[in-house]
Amino acid sequence: MIRRLGRRTVLAGAAATAAAGLSGCLQNPDPNSGGGGGGAQKYSEGDVPGTGTVTILGAFGGQEQAAFEESLADFQSESGITIQYTPDQDFTTTIQQRVGAGDAPDIALFPQPGGMFDLAAQGHITPIDVYLDYDALAGTLIPGFLDSARLQGRVYGAPMRMACKSLIWYPKKAYEAAGYPTDPATMQELYAIADQIKGTGIAPWSDAWGSDQATGWVGTDWIEEFMLRVHGPEIYDDWIYHRMPFNAPEVVEVFGLVGELLKGEGNVLGGTATILNTPFSEAPLPLFANPPQAMYVRQGNFVTGFLPADILENLDEEVGVFAMPTWEGGFEGQPILGGGDLAALFALNDDTVEVMKFLTSPEFGGPWAQAGGWLSPHKTFDASQYADETTRRVFDIAANAQVFRYDGSDVMPNAVGGGSFWTGMVEWLQGAKDAQTVCDEIEAGWPA
Amino acid sequence: MAGVTTTTSTSPGEAAASPEPERRAGSPARPVRLLVGAVGMVVTAWLVCNIFLAFAYYPQWFAGSGILIGLLGLIVGIGGSVVFFYFLNLCIEGFPSRFSEGLIPYAFLLPGFSLIAVLLLYPTVQTIVYSFANKDSSAWVGLDNYRAIFGDGGFWSALLNNLLWILIVPILTVAFGLAVAVLADKLSSTGERIAKSFIFLPMSISFVGAATIWGLIYAYNTPGSPQTGLLNAIVVSLGGEPQAWYQIDTARLNSLLLMVILIWLQTGFAMVLLSSAIKGVPEDTIEAGRMDGASEGRIFWQIVFPQVRPTMLAVFITVLILVLKVFDVIYVTTNGRDSTDVIANLFFRKLFVEQQAGQASAVVVVLLILVLPILVYQVRSFRQQEANR
Numbered sequence: 052m053i054r055r056l057g058r059r060t061v062l063a064g065a066a067a068t069a070a071a072g073l074s075g076c077l078q079n080p081d082p083n084s085g086g087g088g089g090g091a092q093k094y095s096e097g098d099v100p101g102t103g104t105v106t107i108l109g110a111f112g113g114q115e116q117a118a119f120e121e122s123l124a125d126f127q128s129e130s131g132i133t134i135q136y137t138p139d140q141d142f143t144t145t146i147q148q149r150v151g152a153g154d155a156p157d158i159a160l161f162p163q164p165g166g167m168f169d170l171a172a173q174g175h176i177t178p179i180d181v182y183l184d185y186d187a188l189a190g191t192l193i194p195g196f197l198d199s200a201r202l203q204g205r206v207y208g209a210p211m212r213m214a215c216k217s218l219i220w221y222p223k224k225a226y227e228a229a230g231y232p233t234d235p236a237t238m239q240e241l242y243a244i245a246d247q248i249k250g251t252g253i254a255p256w257s258d259a260w261g262s263d264q265a266t267g268w269v270g271t272d273w274i275e276e277f278m279l280r281v282h283g284p285e286i287y288d289d290w291i292y293h294r295m296p297f298n299a300p301e302v303v304e305v306f307g308l309v310g311e312l313l314k315g316e317g318n319v320l321g322g323t324a325t326i327l328n329t330p331f332s333e334a335p336l337p338l339f340a341n342p343p344q345a346m347y348v349r350q351g352n353f354v355t356g357f358l359p360a361d362i363l364e365n366l367d368e369e370v371g372v373f374a375m376p377t378w379e380g381g382f383e384g385q386p387i388l389g390g391g392d393l394a395a396l397f398a399l400n401d402d403t404v405e406v407m408k409f410l411t412s413p414e415f416g417g418p419w420a421q422a423g424g425w426l427s428p429h430k431t432f433d434a435s436q437y438a439d440e441t442t443r444r445v446f447d448i449a450a451n452a453q454v455f456r457y458d459g460s461d462v463m464p465n466a467v468g469g470g471s472f473w474t475g476m477v478e479w480l481q482g483a484k485d486a487q488t489v490c491d492e493i494e495a496g497w498p499a
Numbered sequence: 500m501a502g503v504t505t506t507t508s509t510s511p512g513e514a515a516a517s518p519e520p521e522r523r524a525g526s527p528a529r530p531v532r533l534l535v536g537a538v539g540m541v542v543t544a545w546l547v548c549n550i551f552l553a554f555a556y557y558p559q560w561f562a563g564s565g566i567l568i569g570l571l572g573l574i575v576g577i578g579g580s581v582v583f584f585y586f587l588n589l590c591i592e593g594f595p596s597r598f599s600e601g602l603i604p605y606a607f608l609l610p611g612f613s614l615i616a617v618l619l620l621y622p623t624v625q626t627i628v629y630s631f632a633n634k635d636s637s638a639w640v641g642l643d644n645y646r647a648i649f650g651d652g653g654f655w656s657a658l659l660n661n662l663l664w665i666l667i668v669p670i671l672t673v674a675f676g677l678a679v680a681v682l683a684d685k686l687s688s689t690g691e692r693i694a695k696s697f698i699f700l701p702m703s704i705s706f707v708g709a710a711t712i713w714g715l716i717y718a719y720n721t722p723g724s725p726q727t728g729l730l731n732a733i734v735v736s737l738g739g740e741p742q743a744w745y746q747i748d749t750a751r752l753n754s755l756l757l758m759v760i761l762i763w764l765q766t767g768f769a770m771v772l773l774s775s776a777i778k779g780v781p782e783d784t785i786e787a788g789r790m791d792g793a794s795e796g797r798i799f800w801q802i803v804f805p806q807v808r809p810t811m812l813a814v815f816i817t818v819l820i821l822v823l824k825v826f827d828v829i830y831v832t833t834n835g836r837d838s839t840d841v842i843a844n845l846f847f848r849k850l851f852v853e854q855q856a857g858q859a860s861a862v863v864v865v866l867l868i869l870v871l872p873i874l875v876y877q878v879r880s881f882r883q884q885e886a887n888r
Binding site for chain 1: 558559563634718719720721722724743745746830831834835836837847848851852853854855
């Protein structure tokens with residue numbers, strides 16, 4: 052009985068303590084920190100002093116991380132700002148998780164604008180026009196980049212790295228020794244060469260989609276390349292921005308064309324089982340076996356980073372590359388599909404703004420260009436800094452494209468571009484579902 | 500806090516009727532102590548809270564040094580708790596002793612209960628509430644989320660997989676653990692130590708690490724090229740075709756192969772506990788069996804086995820709960836492709852990829868309901884065990 056009274060008293064005491072404690076606590080001096088400061092229209096230096104440390108979350112690790120940090124070394128010693136870069140293989144979900152938990156990094160490097168749009172729509176990201184010189188940036192960047200980071204009229208991220216995806220790689224020595232042409236004007240011409248290669252007893256193509264939980268993104272690139280070539284950029288834009296349904300006949304048609312290439316008997320080394328079970332980074336290896344087991348790999352410029360050391364040493368002699376040609380009867384001009392890491396700002400202060408300015412300038416990236424596997428998104432980047440002729444050639448291909456379009460799956464909402472589109476591609480390739488079913492399911496799962 | 504809110508009616512008359520105050524001579528209330536204690540508690544709590552807020556809001560006051568803030572946090576946190584409990588004790592002692600005797604245990608439990616309430620009960624209730632709300636928890640949608648997940652074939656496939664995991668993994672883990680424990684018991688003491696260390700070793704590997712290691716075993720290479728995967732290397736050397744193991748969902752083979760990873764990880768845990776249980780079986784009971792001429796098999800099944808059963812049950816349930824939450828292994832290998840999905844992975848995808856907070860909450864509520872009977876059973880069997888001691 053005494054205990055009963057005790058319970059009451061304790062409760063009353065606890066309530067009183069809590070009430071007294073809550074009224075009279077410190078208030079957050081900067082309630083918008085981590086919230087992007089959506090109210091600010093123009094940031095000027097000195098508005099918010101920095102802490103001297105800037106945290107960056109990105110998707111790349113290993114050698115890429117080392118090259119990235121090296122590119123920042125001079126900047127850090129000159130500005131006195133310490134940059135802490137954290138790589139996360141599973142960036143796409145980690146960033147959502149951390150921002151959701153109120154633990155956003157100062158700057159995040161988004162490999163996909165889709166995930167950035169999700170967070171920008173929730174008001175977590177500061178638009179770049181608040182703190183960067185938008186017009187200067189637009190003047191030096193390859194056209195099309197800032198448009199891909201635009202949400203409801205404002206641009207939320209600026210690119211610090213470009214990926215050029217519409218590239219077909221071949222083993223230069225073996226390929227040229229066999230006398231195959233290196234400049235097919237159309238995909239149909241390329242198919243004719245591929246048939247010749249098939250006649251010699253090897254598969255013309257090597258392809259690999261494996262990427263742990265992200266398996267399937269390579270497949271989305273195939274669909275996008277063909278959408279861009281067969282139906283042209285306008286329908287491509289309608290498709291990626293969901294102005295037309297995902298299961299439109301044009302898309303299903305393109306699945307059919309890609310299927311003819313990838314599922315065709317003898318077209319791809321090892322068939323669909325090998326494609327799905329080989330890490331994407333290992334796709335070029337059969338090209339450099341002795342004798343080569345395949346002749347073509349369609350993959351972005353970053354694939355050179357995964358080549359064997361002895362090939363990398365003589366990159367310009369060993370590896371050939373040309374732009375993935377146009378589709379006869381499709382869009383006329385040379386389209387290039389690309390991507391890029393977009394730097395987006397979560398915490399607005401002097402130091403973070405200074406880091407953003409440097410990251411998104413044409414001056415950034417000299418050491419990374421030297422190390423290889425990196426392309427500047429700026430037309431004005433000093434191309435002599437690239438380590439080899441191959442990279443300069445890729446940079447030329449990207450800079451001179453008639454149409455540059457951002458990787459569509461990266462623009463789509465994360466639920467599609469980082470979810471159902473990936474899994475759909477896998478199910479379609481292994482034949483578990485046909486193109487129509489996969490497209491219908493992706494359309495049905497498109498976030499309203 | 501929820502645990503102490505149930506009763507309401509009290510009166511001094513009733514209190515006086517209880518036996519406790521009759522045993523102890525009551526001291527009168529000491530209002531000064533009461534007041535000092537109460538004020539002290541409030542001031543301490545207020546100070547500690549504000550110091551921690553200051554760490555977050557004004558790091559420049561502490562020279563922006565993470566180490567200094569960490570150290571201060573440690574001192575303020577621990578020191579603050581000590582001071583808080585001192586005042587709490589002072590306050591309680593201020594009550595007439597017949598009250599304070601009964602109050603003290605609750606007062607000291609209160610912080611613990613509050614932590615459980617804040618960190619466990621509140622999120623649980625919130626999750627259940629959110630499972631009736633839309634994708635960003637901003638409007639009620641009734642049972643739509645449950646309708647969506649129950650109408651989704653992927654959910655039922657995940658549920659079936661979870662069921663298979665539950666049925667297979669704990670039983671095999673306990674069986675292997677028991678077998679190893681019994682057999683190791685027959686070895687020389689050095690042999691036993693070495694054997695047990697090796698089998699316990701996988702316990703120290705993370706799930707993701709284990710998945711990577713087994714990835715080398717299940718790896719697939721193009722037919723005709725050298726097979727780097729152990730399993731396919733064996734298959735090919737026997738004249739077979741290499742198989743893409745993770746893609747074979749006939750009879751859920753891929754799920755079974757993933758289960759092997761977890762069994763490999765957990766057998767060591769089962770072995771250690773069961774081994775100590777076997778060593779704890781009184782020698783005289785076994786001796787008695789031998790005297791009566793029982794065979795080794797009979798001794799094991801009729802004397803040792805019944806005596807290690809409670810431990811087996813405890814291991815079984817621990818592994819079972821682990822299996823219900825299984826996530827990492829699936830996420831890093833197949834991410835639920837080829838019908839290998841499980842509830843936890845489905846939840847993760849719904850929340851962080853599809854951004855469907857409502858459906859994700861509904862999935863996790865279903866998981867909670869599934870775990871609940873097992874938890875209740877475990878707590879009850881644990882109590883029984885304690886009572887039997």
